[in-house]
Amino acid sequence: MFLDWLTHDKEAVKRKILTEAARRKILLNPEALSILIENYDETSIESLLDKLAGRAGELGSSHVVSGEMVAQLVGNRARSEVSIGVHPQVLAKDVEAKIEVLKMYEAKPFSDDLEAKRQYFVDRYRKISSILRSRSDLSPYYPLRKARSLPDGSEGKTIVMLYEKHENYMVVEDPETIAKIMIPKDCGRDLREKIDRLVPDSVVGVAFRVSGSKLFCRSVIFPDVPLKKIGMADEDVSVLMTSDIHFGSQKFSEKAFRRMVRWLRGGGLNEKERSQAFKIKYIIIAGDLVDGVGVYPQQEKELQVKDVGKQYEMLLEILSQIPDYIKVIVIPGNHDAAPRALPQPPIFREYVKAEANGNLLSLSNPCMVSLHGVRFMVYHGTSMEDIATFSKNASYDKPDNSMELMLQLRHLAPVYGSRTPLLTQSVDELVVEDVPDVFHTGHVHVFRSRIYKGIRLVNSGTWQERTKYQEQMGIVPTPNIAGILELKNGSFSEISFA
Ligand SMILES: [Fe+2]
Ligand SMILES: [Fe+2]
Known part of the structure; x- marks a missing residue:
């Protein structure tokens, strides 16, 4: 396709140059035509041909344009930095x-063994936790293990990595443990939408309430970016x-x-x-x-x-x-x-x-x-x-x-x-x-x-x-x-x- 296109494009350029030359009643010898094709630039070809027509008239060369005449003009243009089609007013x-x-x-070099994988996820958790802590109030904060053992009715916040998402609960983890966090049926549209957008292995903050020895999600806190x-x-x-x-x-x-x-x-x-x-x-x-x-x-x-x-x-x-x-x-x-x-x-x-x-x-x-x-x-x-x-x-x-x-x-x-x-x-x-x-x-x-x-x-x-x-x-x-x-x-x- 590439070569076909080049050939096709060259033909179109050649036709355009010959048409414009004919309009100016000048004849291009083969060398002149070839130089014009090589240096073709659609923004300046017409003014170039105008100049060539003027030059051919001055020289009384029967309106035949030689390769030398074109080369001279193209050379001058190159020195004035317009021959490659770059406009002189470039900013x-x-x-x-x-x-x-x-x-x-x-x-x-890297290691892809289990320990490297573990370190990788811990590093992710640590980095995003630190962003979360700097951007949101996470108090009272409890690691997941501690959150699970809080008395009935307690409320708090934690930071988790999502393992799995289900209709009524999420399986989440932190570097110490894995746990279930229930999604209340009446959790409200905002929370439901946020949970629906969560993807596995993302790290978020969760505000929870303990009820009947289970953790219930009250809100999800995205680390997010500050408005700037x-x-x-x-x-x-x-x-x-x-x-x-x-x-x-x-x-x-x-x-x-x-x-x-x-x-x-x-x-x-x-x-x-x-x-x-x-x-x-x-x-x-x-x-x-x-x-x-x-x-x-x-x-x-x-x-x-x-x-x-x-x-x-x-x-x-x-x-x-x-x-x-x-x-x-x-x-x-x-x-x-x-x-x-x-x-x-x-x-x-x-x-x-x-x-x-x-x-x-x-x-x-x-x-x-x-x-x-x-x-x-x-x-x-x-x-x-x-x-x-x-x-x-x-x-x-x-x-x-x-x-x-x-x-x-x-x-x-x-x-x-x-x-x-x-x-x-x-x-x-x-x-x-x-x-x-x-x-x-x-x-x-x-x-x-x-x-x-x-x-x-x-x-x-x-x-x-x-x-x-x-x-x-x-x-x-x-x-x-x-x-x-x-x-x-x-x-x-x-x-x-x-
Ligand atoms: Fe692509
Ligand atoms: Fe791609």
């Missing part, structure tokens, strides 16, 4: 990049947020993706679009850069490019056309060439040679990165499948609800042992210890954005059309949309490149 280009990687994971002001920067630059390119898939929307790259180079339809593009200083790609190979059974039947190395090579070729003042930050998703379990270290260096591509920064999934002081928590979002399974109000078409729940539970992938592979080393790196300004995910291929407690949530959609698997699952993707966040005022917009 982001003049702003120095300010990137700080605040949190990221490198591959490291929307994070903003001093510099007037923007971030383009996207994900799930799935290069190599037969369903990859190559035309739309290239349209976006052209838009970044100044190919917008009008001045407004162009000035919006020129403010882009960063692009964040939240995983699934390529479709990968062997990710699911019989995937090869749906692949256009069947070699993972080629997939990256061809994608990076397109990304290299993005103006180099734009920094591109990438993290792996479940389709990328990286270990599958979370947290994922950066994509294997042999595929994304970041150092060879000056404007590319390859980070882990998840990671936290500051751009001009605005903190982005970037996470591919694989655990949304589990959250959609276990939590009411979360679904594939509303990823923002899953994102909100992750923040409320202060964990990116709470459910252990279901669809999302988790690396159970001795510490749990997926606890949301630091609150971001922007929370950016992908994976479910549905574009959604809103604000939760001053945090901009963005699930950035995809560049892949609907697959057979998505048809079976009833998922309707929203491809070819990019989100743009202006760092100076926090305003957010979406642009469709369909």
Whole structure:
């Protein structure tokens, strides 16, 4: 598809140049035509041909344009920095990049034995307990073992990890013991809704009452995030947020993706679009850069490019056309060439040679990165499948609800042992210890954005059309949309490149 498209695109470019040349009554010799095709930029081709027509007239060259004449003009344009289609009034280009990687994971040896697993869950419990204690009044507090032995009628609070959820009771645990907490029939809508949203292995506070030697739930306290002001920067630059390119898939929307790259180079339809593009200083790609190979059974039947190395090579070729003042930050998703379990270290260096591509920064999934002081928590979002399974109000078409729940539970992938592979080393790196300004995910291929407690949530959609698997699952993707966040005022917009 890639090569077909290139050929097709070149033909269209050639036709456009010849038509415009004919309108100006000039003839292009083969060399001139070839240079114009190579340096084609739709925003400036017409003015370039105007100049060539003028030059041909001046030289009395019978309106025949030579390769040398074109080369001279293109060379001049290159020196004035417009030949690659970058508008001379670029704003982001003049702003120095300010990137700080605040949190990221490198591959490291780990033990997956029972003791490491135990330590992992204790670490999760300890970290989220400490968030809960700092955010809520948990007095009088009792560990679960103590709570069970309180006299009838006592009330108190405890911190638990959910083991199982049933209609009338929850099985919960803390590092010492396991217990049942009954859900009263008349518990009220608010509590019922909160319990319905809970997912296994999440850590929450519970206010309880002892009755007839049983613990009854009175309320559930989410660790949650504090309400904060929307994070903003001093510099007037923007971030383009996207994900799930799935290069190599037969369903990859190559035309739309290239349209976006052209838009970044100044190919917008009008001045407004162009000035919006020129403010882009960063692009964040939240995983699934390529479709990968062997990710699911019989995937090869749906692949256009069947070699993972080629997939990256061809994608990076397109990304290299993005103006180099734009920094591109990438993290792996479940389709990328990286270990599958979370947290994922950066994509294997042999595929994304970041150092060879000056404007590319390859980070882990998840990671936290500051751009001009605005903190982005970037996470591919694989655990949304589990959250959609276990939590009411979360679904594939509303990823923002899953994102909100992750923040409320202060964990990116709470459910252990279901669809999302988790690396159970001795510490749990997926606890949301630091609150971001922007929370950016992908994976479910549905574009959604809103604000939760001053945090901009963005699930950035995809560049892949609907697959057979998505048809079976009833998922309707929203491809070819990019989100743009202006760092100076926090305003957010979406642009469709369909
Ligand atoms: Fe994806
Ligand atoms: Fe994914």
